[in-house]
Amino acid sequence: MKITVKLFATLRTGRFKAESREYAPGTTVAGVARELNIPREELALILINGRSAEPDSELSDGDTLSLFPPVGGG
Amino acid sequence: MGVYAGKILRVNLTTGAVATEPLPAEKAKLFLGGRGLAGRMLAEEIPAGIDPLGPENKIFFATGPLTGSAAPTGGRYMVVTKSPLNNVIASSNSGGFWGAELKFAGYDMVVVEGKAKEPVYIYVKDDTVEIRPAARFWGMQTNETVDALLAEVGDNRARVLNIGPAGEKLSLIAAVMNDRWRAAGRSGVGAVMGSKNLKAIVVRGSGKVEAANPEKYKEVTGAALKKIRENGVTGEGLPAYGTAILVNIINENGIYPTRNFQEGVFAGAEATSGETLAEKYLKKKDPCFRCPIACGRYCEVDGEEGGGPEYETIWAFGADCGVSDLPSIIKANNVCNEMGLDTISAGATIAAAMELYQRGLIKPEELDGPELVWGSGEAIIEWTRKMGRAEGFGARLALGSARLCELYGAPELSMTVKKLELPAYDPRGVMGHGLQYATANRGGCHVRGYLISPEILGSPQALDRFALEGKAEWAKIFQDLTSVIDSLGVCLFTSFPLGAQDYADLYNAATGESLTAEELLACGERIFNNERLFNLQEGYSAADDTLPRRLLAEPMPEGPTKGHVHLLDKLLPEYYRLRGWDADGVPTAEKKQALGL
Known part of the structure; x- marks a missing residue:
């Protein structure tokens, strides 16, 4: 299945900003993070199609997955 | 008194009188300092109904007990006065170095x-305080003013707080600048x-x-x-990208x-993000x-x-004006x-003008400048x-968005x-944060109870951003804790890693007091209610605790928040109840008594 993966802030270092990537059905967010060598502690905020998700959330074909390290401000 | 200077400087520009008075110690225990203490003094000292731009208004430049101390981020101070924009109690927070310098000079x-x-400025060097002519600085922009004043006082290490042309022209969205x-x-x-x-007020202290x-x-x-160093937000994200790190997460x-x-x-989010700013x-x-x-940040373009x-x-x-050109x-x-000028109000007022233009209410022939079209970099500058x-x-x-839209018959x-x-957060997708907008004592403000933290950023815990349950209580606690932080003289961003107990530890060691975290939060509640009572005296009521009609009635048209409006009327009654306010939003006699107000 095709997933658009978007990375932000420090997660881009040595990786990419946004890519359309191919994954096996049933892949979870944690699976994508593992494949991209993103350590668990750097993965603070997960959005699937703009809605909050968890590391064990399963992805569906056509999803947009956005991954953030800890961010804040105001 | 510990970290308090123990002294207040009072300057009357009508009579030219300069006097010092002792810090009211008992009141400082109840209202801490900064926003809290100055807010209480303003409420006690000016009668209701005065003209905010008349001589009877007063303006307080107030540090907190931790300002100028060894506390990390202890450089904050507050400007407290009656607002000419909306007649509420104004308390605008700033950082830099001016507040700490005022403490070093010996004043809270x-x-x-x-x-x-005639135009004047106030020069403070420890015990020496002078009201000096400023006619030759009037009309100057900020940097020119600072350079000229530093040259006049002959001290490059003095700290300058000043207004620019906007404040001189009485723009209702003018800022006080420092450093x-x-x-x-x-x-x-x-x-x-x-x-x-x-x-201006130029300060140099040696204490x-x-x-x-x-x-x-x-x-x-x-x-x-x-x-602070070990927290992902304050130790990594904010240092690397500044507050603009939020552009992408809020847009996503x-x-x-x-x-x-x-x-x-906004399609231009990436082009105007903290990541792009840092890179270019x-x-x-x-x-x-x-x-x-x-x-x-300090940028060059x-x-x-x-x-x-x-x-x-x-x-x-940017987004509010449809502009994706970061330069x-x-x-x-x-x-x-x-x-x-206040950047939020200035940009948002131009955005309102652009919508008035889009709808044909502002006519091209009225404009003695660039066309007010969405996306125009030339127009915003x-x-x-x-x-x-x-x-x-x-x-x-310069009158701000509300008066501008009223002038064109479109207040909505x-x-x-x-x-x-x-x-910069649409409340249709963050229910708690929207409640906070509706109830913040200075009006539409995000930093009086930043519920974006739990609703979007997962700190201190993640909350469902669309859920209503518990949000009224979160809003109250965040508003009370923020009142404490603003009054202590440290930065609100410390609240990503620190909690109420940490602030109590800092306050107690600094002042010699022994408040529990609960007692400190009660000070915050007292500070918040004092402001509420000030606003009610100025004629505000529950009817003003609301949001623009668009956000309550027009569903978000697209994106991850599509179809949602803000459900304020489902949150407000519980919020009033938790606050100890009656159905009209007025603190009950019991609540006032419990808080000593």
């Missing part, structure tokens, strides 16, 4: 009363200085701020510093207000006094340098700093300049609460 706050006949780039931005506090013919319990203070400030959630809140997703325009970090976070821009500024001139946004930010000088159509913009197009322009 400066209170300015009356009105000078060139830092701003006590909101509520038109710069116009109050302008109305008093007060151009120290020492804790009541120095060994304990060393221990607790060290512990706080460690938590579909709550990034675009074209005057007509939409919630960041020259250096620009930290405030004793700050290990250093979120302040086309040979033009200056402090900022912040997240809110990038949004106000134009940086330049508009520089114009705000030079003119002494040039109209901000004209707003700052109150030139031509810019004089209308003003994205304001209590006439204060809303900041």
